[in-house]
């Protein structure tokens with residue numbers, strides 16, 4: 001984890017890492033947009049594969065809704081519309097000039113009018129779907145690749161409808177578990193909080209938010225929203241229950257996307273470049289043959305015996321010092337977890353050198369190399385995960401005074417829940433209230449001294 005002393009320096013490091021690491025090209029001439037390069041897109045696709053598998057396992061069906069949303073749909077829920085109106089991109093040129101259309105900033109207004117036509121009876125519930133798309137938000141604040149873009153994507157949204165409040169709450173529990181699983185594969189230990197009501201998704205009853213670290217701040221990295229019945233009411237999503245009564249559904253929604261990738265960069269990246277955890281690395285092993293003829297049969301055999309999927313192994317051959325250096329440099333920048341180097345002498349003795357991305361090196365024979373690298377990948381995955389856990393613990397400080405809270409990167413304080421105190425805390429610390437501890441824990445309000453809850457305060461993206 002790199003901590004730079006100011007935002008400008010951090011942005012420079014960030015942009016260099018994502019460009020030299022072949023993730024994206026940021027030279028596309030519209031602010032807030034970029035081009036995904038093949039390697040970057042393959043990393044993102046590995047992350048997407050994790051969520052696709054997870055959702056499939058839980059029988060959440062994948063769908064696709066139109067990019068354009070009629071304004072009349074959006075206006076059905078005024079609290080949603082009032083918070084996204086400013087960020088809407090209107091589409092021009094549609095043949096029906098009476099209709100006002102805009103690009104989706106989130107899925108609700110496109111989906112929920114349709115839900116209301118599909119859901120009729122308790123037999124149609126639970127209704128659980130997701131889509132992976134791009135969403136568009138006109139950002140007025142400064143943009144940052146993968147963190148705050150105008151086109152956000154690939155981005156997934158799960159939307160569910162249930163007959164009872166309890167079922168919806170269970171769905172939130174599941175959404176939290178699925179998010180945790182994704183973060184395990186990213187080798188990142190996130191901070192989970194309950195969001196204060198005022199900061200929840202417009203109109204929702206509550207939310208659990210995941211935060212990850214970035215420089216000296218935290219980033220919102222996936223929220224699981226309990227929508228209650230507010231949207232069902234606004235969009236008229238009702239069903240006839242088994243008791244023949246007409247009832248409103250209970251809803252949840254969950255979403256995240258390229259911010260997962262942003263957390264890999266900020267949490268694992270170092271001065272040399274990216275570090276992609278083995279579980280999601282599209283290239284897990286890069287084999288470098290030094291002064292060996294390309295397509296050497298013994299190396300081909302070694303590749304077969306590595307125990308790694310063929311499409312996640314890359315091979316390169318080099319004759320001179322310059323090209324050897326270039327290949328080493330490139331694999332480091334791209335964050336390939338392991339480089340295996342083999343020279344003529346090593347080939348003769350059927351051995352090789354394992355160069356791990358964290359700088360450690362070890363010798364191995366061809367015979368046991370598969371065992372070696374399997375252990376090595378597990379070790380690396382765990383090490384990265386534990387490091388992010390330690391980093392989070394190092395930054396979290398229990399604070400009893402405003403002065404202490406001001407100094408801490410993430411301050412654990414007490415807050416009574418009153419808006420007046422929240423405003424004072426924000427003013428005095430220069431930080432935001434990012435949420436309360438997941439399992440409610442009493443702590444006296446740092447401002448007024450009344451009974452409150454354990455709450456986290458930090459600067460956030």
Ligand SMILES: [Zn+2]
Nearest residue numbers: 416421445448
């Ligand atoms: Zn208070």
